[in-house]
Amino acid sequence: MSRPVENGIGGDFEMYSPEGNWDNYYYLCVFPDCGAVGLKFSGRSSRIECGFPHTAGKNYTTAHPALLNAYAAGRAAQFEHGDREVSSH
Numbered sequence: 001m002s003r004p005v006e007n008g009i010g011g012d013f014e015m016y017s018p019e020g021n022w023d024n025y026y027y028l029c030v031f032p033d034c035g036a037v038g039l040k041f042s043g044r045s046s047r048i049e050c051g052f053p054h055t056a057g058k059n060y061t062t063a064h065p066a067l068l069n070a071y072a073a074g075r076a077a078q079f080e081h082g083d084r085e086v087s088s089h
């Protein structure tokens with residue numbers, strides 16, 4: 001079950017490292033300038049490592065148009081294939 005985060009759009013993920021660390025509230029996000037997609041804490045796209053420097057700041061982009069379009073396409077595909085189970089988040 002996903003828990004709400006103030007700025008979070010879409011479902012959140014729990015992240016586990018090989019060293020046994022754990023953290024939650026990771027969201028898909030997009031860095032606006034280069035379009036890099038990542039799964040970062042609270043959807044802070046400045047943390048995405050794409051090989052180029054990103055601007056400072058957090059840059060919350062869980063509602064980036066690319067993600068909203070992808071979520072809409074996913075929902076449309078569910079209906080198209082007759083799946084009546086609809087996610088509650």
Ligand SMILES: [Zn+2]
Nearest residue numbers: 034036050052
């Ligand atoms: Zn980038």
